Amino acid sequence: MTYYLKYRPQTIEELDMQSVRESLTNIVKSGNIPHAFLFAGPKGTGKTSVARILAKIINCESKNPPCNKCEQCLSITNGNNIDIIEMDAASNRGIDDIRALKDTIRLTPSKAKAKIYILDEAHMLTIEASNALLKTLEEPPSHVYFILATTNPEKLIETVKSRTVLISFTKATPEETKRSLARIIKKEELKIKNEELNEIIKMSKGSFRDAVKLLEQFSKDSNFLKSIKLFDVQDFLEVLLAKNLKEAIIKIENALRSGCTIVNTTEEILEKLQSKLIETEDRNLVTLIEYILEAQEFNKVTPIEELPLEVAIVKWCKLDK
Ligand SMILES: [Zn+2]
The missing domain is CATH 3.40.50.300 (P-loop containing nucleotide triphosphate hydrolases)
Known part of the structure; x- marks a missing residue:
């Protein structure tokens, strides 16, 4: 069983998001x-x-x-x-x-x-x-x-x-993510340095699920954080804007293989595209952004998580060709 399933919170106290924990406590206390x-x-x-x-x-x-x-x-x-x-x-x-x-x-x-x-x-x-x-x-x-x-x-x-x-529900704060991971670290008796823990928290960007996934990867191979070659979004965008389809797909697959999650990767691409759009006012970027937003939407229903982003990349690279 994965950590995420094994360590799903089972009580109100185990809920790591403070605001949710408090609302639920109050509702239950009221007896209504x-x-x-x-x-x-x-x-x-x-x-x-x-x-x-x-x-x-x-x-x-x-x-x-x-x-x-x-x-x-x-x-x-x-x-x-x-x-x-x-x-x-x-x-x-x-x-x-x-x-x-x-x-x-x-x-x-x-x-x-x-x-x-x-x-x-x-x-x-x-x-x-x-x-x-x-x-x-x-x-x-x-x-x-x-x-x-x-x-x-x-x-x-x-x-x-x-x-x-x-x-x-909001994105988890670093403290809330830490609380969630601490429970698993204790039960699994994992040895993890503070800076490694902070790195995982930073990479998970407010998603408990991603944080737990990363911790699980760390538990299997404590070197993975060192070996991880973080997704270089600037590098990826250059390839994408040059419509180099093959290279763009390889970069996404490498990113996922090295532990990036599709949700975070997509978000990172969108953030970068947004600043580029404002900077350059390039209309072509609007189309690309729309494709990627579409991918983000499909991401909620697809069983193959990288597929929507790959479809977006193909659509973009094949445009006007
Ligand atoms: Zn019961």
Whole structure:
């Protein structure tokens, strides 16, 4: 099992994002858990982990939820609890999908106290589907909870937003990332120098997921940080602007092989392109930026993470040729 799965936070205390930890603590303390949430924020910031913790708190059989020992908690951890329905709105975005979902909502839970619907990438729902969902969000049956998660809250319709309790996820601060890694370092008894740890935190750029991935790589080969040849974005852009397709693809593959993540790499390219665009006002750059933004969007739904960026590179290099 990868570190990311093995060390997913299982309790509120283990949540490393301070603001989220505090909001959730207050909600649970109040004893009145809302029936519809909106978790909004970038990828890799722990939305799914928090959704599962919340599901456990609602359905745990012990007095101090989540106990992480009862049947409910364990099956949620293992992802096989039949009353926790995780759906990806990217592939279930139409009105028929929402109608089918609404049919199942009326049925009481099989074993748990409540059924919990976790709807990921909720902004991908069509307007029709969003409207169909609205009525249920307004008056959910007492045995139903909704957790909508999204990386693009601005794309959700206002009425859906207004009927949910918003929890904002942001990029992790270096301290928050450190807290997250510290838990793993301790349990795995890893030996890591302070400067190595800081390097990993810096490279992860606010993504817990990336930080944990990098730490895992480090645990297998502590030299990897030294050997890592960081992605040289300037160098890459020169090749790209010269429309040297082969070289550009090789550079991306090398970057990934040496531990860069596609999310960070894409962001770095975009940042550089932005400053170049402002500097030169070159219209051609607009097209290139659009291709890469498109790749970033597709990145959320593709199983092959480097594919969208490679498609963008090919489209750009073959343009007007
Ligand atoms: Zn429990």
